[in-house]
Amino acid sequence: MSAIATNLQAVRERIAKAARAAGRDPAEITLLAVSKTKPLADILCAADAGQTAFGENYAQEGVDKMNVAPQGHFLRGAVDRALDWHFIGPLQSNKTRLVAEHYRWVHSIERLKIAERLSGQRPSHLSALQVCVQVNVSGEASKSGCAPDEALALCQAISRLPNLRLRGLMAIPEAVDDPKAQRLPFHQLRELSDSIQAAGVPLDTLSMGMSHDLEAAIAEGATIVRIGTAIFGERNTP
Numbered sequence: 597m598s599a600i601a602t603n604l605q606a607v608r609e610r611i612a613k614a615a616r617a618a619g620r621d622p623a624e625i626t627l628l629a630v631s632k633t634k635p636l637a638d639i640l641c642a643a644d645a646g647q648t649a650f651g652e653n654y655a656q657e658g659v660d661k662m663n664v665a666p667q668g669h670f671l672r673g674a675v676d677r678a679l680d681w682h683f684i685g686p687l688q689s690n691k692t693r694l695v696a697e698h699y700r701w702v703h704s705i706e707r708l709k710i711a712e713r714l715s716g717q718r719p720s721h722l723s724a725l726q727v728c729v730q731v732n733v734s735g736e737a738s739k740s741g742c743a744p745d746e747a748l749a750l751c752q753a754i755s756r757l758p759n760l761r762l763r764g765l766m767a768i769p770e771a772v773d774d775p776k777a778q779r780l781p782f783h784q785l786r787e788l789s790d791s792i793q794a795a796g797v798p799l800d801t802l803s804m805g806m807s808h809d810l811e812a813a814i815a816e817g818a819t820i821v822r823i824g825t826a827i828f829g830e831r832n833t834p
Contacts (some may be wrong), residue, residue: 600638601645603827604629607810611821614814625814628682628803630824633831636661642827643679651703651822653685655694662698684766684803684822686740693717701726703766703803703822706742711754718759727760728803731788733781734770741767744788751797764801764819765789771808778812786817 597605607627615622631639632653639650639661652658662681682701687710695702696717705711705727718725729750732741742750747765755762765788769781782804789799805813807826814821824831 598641598645599829600641600827603829604642604645604647607807607823607826610810610826611814614811617811618815620814624819626820628684628820628822629827630684630806630822631661631828632657632685632824634828636664638828639679647827648678649680649682651682651684651824652699653683655683655685655687655691658683659694659698689713696725697722699725701728701763703728703820704730704740705750705754706730706732706740708750708753711750711757711760715757715759724759724761726763727754728764728766728801729754729762730766730768731785733767733784733788736770739768739770744784747788748792748795748797751792751799752795755797762797762799764799764803765792766803768806769804769809773808775812778809779816782809782813782816782818789817 611625612622615625626649628649628651629642629647630651658681681699682703683695683699684703687704692710692713696714697719702725714725729747730741731744731747732739751762754760765785767785772778785804786802789802793799801820802818803820805818805821807823810821
């Protein structure tokens with residue numbers, strides 16, 4: 597078994613253990629393997645171990661990997677695997693067309709202008725782009741995301757765009773070691789999601805939790821955890 601396959605198995609076991617501890621079904625939680633800066637060979641190794649969802653931070657890098665085979669399909673032996681590509685990095689206006697034309701998910705919308713461009717540039721032959729609003733729950737100046745008090749209005753506006761399907765919220769809280777402190781921003785994001793749903797905007801996704809804090813995120817209701825280092829090792833310089 598390859599190191600990546602071994603790491604994937606260990607991460608899946610962590611997810612299952614955390615879900616059971618929270619009284620949840622592990623099947624409710626999607627493992628998104630963050631493959632930014634990693635070579636295609638690593639992605640194929642993970643795919644051979646059953647991983648299908650991959651997250652990229654750099655739009656062109658991700659598209660270059662997708663273009664190795666049509667529609668993001670990779671033929672390995674007799675098995676054709678359809679890989680599911682998520683864009684999870686900061687998104688500028690000059691990259692929206694590339695993302696709209698190639699990715700299935702975007703986790704990092706923080707401005708209505710970006711959402712409008714994605715909707716307008718989504719090809720008609722593709723299904724609606726699945727999107728999350730990124731919220732800066734920790735209030736860090738260095739982090740992307742809208743302010744929590746802006747999230748409802750942004751979600752309401754995005755929900756009316758024709759070629760997007762609003763799924764939920766995403767956050768990258770400040771990294772801390774204390775498990776109780778880790779849970780606080782995830783709890784805040786879950787409460788924000790609940791309040792947005794109470795206002796009439798349906799949401800079903802909380803994209804939160806990474807290699808160091810996935811247990812805290814799952815305890816607070818994460819439905820997608822974004823794991824890079826624990827699967828692929830330390831990131832490479834892009």
